[in-house]
Amino acid sequence: MTQELDLTPAPRVLQMLGEINLEQWRCLAELIDNSIDGFIDAARAGAPIAQPEIAVSIPTADTEAARVSVKDNGPGMSLETLENALRAGWSGNDPLSKLGLFGMGFNIATARLGIVTEVWTSRRGDPEQVGVRIDLEELRASGNYKVPRQTRPKSNHEDHGTEIVVTRLKPEQRAYLARANNRTTIKKHLAKTYSALLSNSEAGAIRLTLGGARVTPLRPCVWDASRSIELPDGTMVSAVEQFDVALAPRRYCEHCMRTLTSDQEHCPTGSAHCAIVETPRRVKGWVGIQRYLDKTDFGIDFIRNGRKIEIGSKDLFIWSDGETQEVEYPIDDPRSRGRFVGEIHLDHCQVSYTKNRFERDDPAWNEMVRVVRGEGPLRPNTARQKGFDGNQSPLYKLFQAFRRTSPQGKNGLWSRIMVVQDNDRAQQMAGLFASADADYLTDERWWQLVEEQDAKILGDTPGAGDGAGIPPGFIGGDANPEDPVSGDGGVPPSGEQPPTASLPAPEPPPVRRPIFELTRKYIHPTYRAEFDVEAFSVDPTDPQLPAGQPWAVRLDNVATRTYSYLVDTAHDVFRSSTMTPLDALLVDLTYRTIEFLRGHSQDATPASVLADFRAEYCGDTRLDEQEIIALAGNILSDICRSVAGLIDGQSAEAMYEELTDREKEGIARRMAGRGVADPRALILDGRFWDYADGGTVRRLFIRHPELFLDGKYWEDAYAVLDFGAPEVTNDAKAATVARYDAYLGDAIWLADQTPADLARASRDTVIRATCSLRLLRPDVAV
Template sequence: MSVLGEPVEQIDLTPSPQLLEALGDIPYKPWQCLAELIDNSFDDFLSDPDPDPKEARSVSITLPKATSVDPQVTVIDNGRGMGLEMLQSALRAGYSGKRRYGSLGLFGMGFNIATARLGNLTEVRTTRAGDESWLVVEIDLRRLARNDSYAAPLRREPKKDPTAHGTEVTVRRLRDDIAEELRRPQRHAAIRRELGRVYSYLLRAEGSVPGLPNGAAAGRGFQLKVNDKSVSPRLPCVWDHTRSVTREGREIPAVLTLDTELTPALACMDCGHWHRADLNLDRCAECESEDLQVRERRIHGWIGVQRYLDETDFGIDFLRNGRKIRLNDRSLFSWEHPETGALVPEYPVDIPATQGRIVGEIHLDHVPVGYQKLDFNRESREWRTAVAQLRGDGPMRARKAKDLGYGENQSPLGLIFKGYQENRPGARCLIPGNGDKAIHDSARTWGKNFHTGMAEYISDEVWFRHVVAHDEEHGNGTGKASGRRRPASGPPTSLGARLGLGPLPSTAPTGAKKDDEAQPDPDPVETETEEQRFDRYRRGARKLLDLAGEVSLPGRLGRRQVTVYETAHPLRDDRDRDAPSLARLGAGNSLEVYVYGDHAVFRQFGRDPRDYALMEIAQTLQATEPDGPKATTIAADVTQQFPGQRVTDSALRDRIETLLDHVRRRMRLQARTDESVGWWTALPDSCQLQAERAAGRADSALDWREAIKTGKFVDHLDASGVAALIRAAPGRFLDGSVFSTTWASWSDADTKERQVAQVTRPFEILHEFMVEQGRKSRLELSLARITLDMLDVIITRLE
């Protein structure tokens, strides 16, 4: 039965073969599906030649709540709406609506893929100001497939307000995995964050980005809400465009704006393909459409310097029609050798060489993108032209360019690189310091405060005070330092009319030595301190909790409070040699041990990082008493003080029970009253029998029927029952709820099954260990220990 009643009309939605293929091949994530629908709304806003200045252009999204019985997704905009002809064309699968050029959404293709990925029933309501009724279309994928017909029912509903306008899209009968994911409140917050990054430019208004000139960063001021909460645009945290440094007598601002006009070209208004304007064409070479129009092509935006360094939060964002397609892209930071195709990394190289601060936003409206809008077509002529304009043909490093026969790199990225490739503290490089060294961690913390909207950190004054203070403490003073402000009223420094950047200040006077002649091309010069090095090792490291605690040994060895970190960073000893493990004495009686978990001795030879950690502890303790016991003897004594290292049948059983208690408790927290009985009935008979017997032994007064209704039966499952319950409801326990293994985002059934098996197989191994009562071999004991270690890694930990 139609949710709309008997239709008075029908519209034909016969799909193109392209869409049928795409529906099966493109694994859209929920936020991507929502973005497709948002794109269509924003397209309408962008193309409106006469918007009402008094009416904010807004899109409102409603996602299901945890308690939703009939979960659905709704996207509502206050755009111009559509008439019947446009609606029929827009909803037809694969239709481009002659809007591919200059638009985000490609309504038909993106709309059908997005709604089909979300659910099986879609309702579209649309109306224009002055229309007498709403046009309402129901797209029921199951019914269309069952009837082998693509005729969708259309209904006209009277309007109470004739001035009302806009479009509403509601998706019902959500796919199970989508519904489970979207019910989780934490996913709502994550979706808002992702949309805030992708639509940062379109959501922000004039003057909303501190430090950037309005012309380069001013957005469109669109509004977007998810479950009545506004989506805040993630703003770039850059130095003010009036800050600068000086290199070779040239003042280089902290932000370069650019607006480069390329040669106009013929754009196909149907498929978006570009052709040279001087070609005498009457139809598109790609789709044979006759609708070709000469259109301008521009590369515009800005490249600048972030106020802090980060390992991942830097790079250039590339936009198409206001939506960010590539975020934190660092491909332009490597130079591609034209003959060999080899990529030569050029930034970052200065210590800390894993962290960067060059950022930017570049609009490439004319460069084609893929259907998922996650990347541009990097094989296209348009992309290659943009790369050449932005970073030049040759290397950015002056010495490398000279060796290869290239001239000075005068590109926008090349100029920013020249001024800000180094990370020395002080005004020369615009790096905060404390008079002794750079304070990168503090600068990064202030950046987090900026992104949370703390008023004190909106401008760059906090950072710059520490730039100036460093030079004063260091004896440099500020009179000779760069980093000063340029007059705010003056035009931004530019690279000349060729790139649309305005005139550059003059270079060094005739006869003056260039920096390249006075000193070699800057290479990493700041020596990383020991504290900085170990801070880097700890960043993102995993504590090995079974090796944490106090070690007490006789004699001068005394007591040590031990902490062991498995780090993702390669380790170097104090002579800069590769090391699988390191130890470091801390304050008081503390001892820190680091093991590089991806070292070849662990990855290729199967050694246990814990064994190397124990050797480090022993070697460090022996150094305090050289005439004492051998290191191997100390290692044996240390090992025996960590009960978690015992690999006996009883010790492993205790560890398995502890792990199961933790997992069962976390799984029960996911139980809902309306799901618990379904979980129970999904279990095999053998698992139900085991759980009931275990519950009876544990609590003779337990109301077992009530335990099934409330989910408390989970507390009595053995390892096999835990595995069975995970297989029955993976959407409730994976994706970070109990286990970090992902599931919902995968669309391929085999991949989903493999993800579930990666979690359930270890529990099945532990079940076999527990039920087998006979004497176990050393290899069987080792297998149980390794299995427990695997589960320790994928079980999410509560803060």
């Protein structure tokens, strides 16, 4: 006897979907995806929506009446489509080119937010809206999924669109959504996630609002693609490296929603419903560098059909050989800050059912990795040691050019690595960029700071002298050839003789050179006194600079409260290692803050106010013990890692035998600690130096200074020195070795300290040792 079994899942399953951990903004994104798909469907069908718009509403108060709604003016759905859309697991018939199509994502998102969900939809020309009300508790009590269709009249038959309303929100969800800070976070996530679709999609520009406020696309704050540098081998690297690579098409089963491997002719499921199609595939996008550094705000965004699935992923910065993983970026910044960003479109790779991650076991993922970062490590020495060569991938090139966050060598230029030294200032400007301030949309303000930094290193004073800023016709300026009385003794066209006497020429305006590094808004962190300052380097004769004084701060614009800071940077007071133009400005702002607070605050003293200002704006000169120790360790590690490449044909094994037993034991312990399987191979090719400590490499330098000097790692001459007398030449060589030996000794001392040790050390000792760190940076790319 044949007997049928009812395998319909219990309604409790829907409630269990709500237990899946999905962030609140991702819940909203699932519902927004469905609206976007509707707009794109309409455009592909030749009936685009004129002004596509999605309005999202979330609660502003934690009350039982709180609700979430997502409403669009899309094409709407028929009753049959609506029924399919609400069925758990349904995903439409075009999963490759759509974002959502309701189904599982819809059920997870709505069940995560609340107990009751209503969906209302209508098409243009329909006389009424059709809808459905899903009450998870009622479904569970009834034991089935059957819910009645509902209708309501339309005031205008031409109206169209869909609205999803979630009520009886879960207590923890409504409490989260009601907080103002969380609403700001949600808006920021949506601005990033839909940055491409909101400004340009198949359906045109889509307007998205949250609580009535427009969500504007949040674009990456990167250096302009036209800025580039040249690597030592002649390779040009742009600040933004773009790519668009066509891959071989693959077969895809639309029924099973799986990509077939290249050797599979048919879907392995073998179902009669399998439908195999061939799909074109591309990996396109860009990788580039931000105009600021951050400990967390960097990484690659991965995009599927226009929506960002992963934001700020660091996975491409990790090298894995299948057994071990090593973080390759950022490794050169003492504060572990990064700036590599990018956007990669990967439409043909599978994503998780919660749409928060691309599936790493999909072959398409590894194909993308090979296109974007290549086969081997990003670190060139490590790549060569492991047998990888010839990498020209976009991320590899970016790494070679911009991995560092401070210049190499004693006279390295910031423009070579495109870094603003005052990162706090760079981040502040990035905030103005994010708020669409017109003055900060291009990278020009950042580049002005970089040029100022280079000018300090080169000893240049931009804009000084040479008659700069003097109008034509004045002493020191160019005569105007079109002026009939221009100092050339000419006669006016009328034939009249020029007057024998003339009014004295007006004084030329003072020459003022902007100091972009100091031009900013200064806000006291405690008392919130604000000073919008425009800084200028001026000559001692500037009429608004009191005679003999090094600086002056003037309130130039009362309406905007803008101050001019005029400073004679050549004044004797600044010929000091402890007094800079920034120090002078903060002293002046301290005085003004005290005046501003007079009679209002008993706690404000010049000492406390200045200390707060310096803590806020002098971070780069702060002697941070933890950062100094980390920097010393990084510099010593860099030198150790470079040795294998500096040996240049010499016997690595013979150099290993020069080591003492204690040094060999230390290297062996580090190899064992890092899981090295074949230490002998590392000894033979010189890679054992990667596992040496600072003391070992210091002693190597003393034995073989020729490996490091004469432009191989540091520029200073050694082997090429020749003063004609052997004794003088040897003394000069010994002096060079002694100098670098002292630098290395300082670095080793710093690396061996704890933050508490450095805090107890004398300030002069720490300053001297940190100066040695700068002098140990390589003068050439290694």
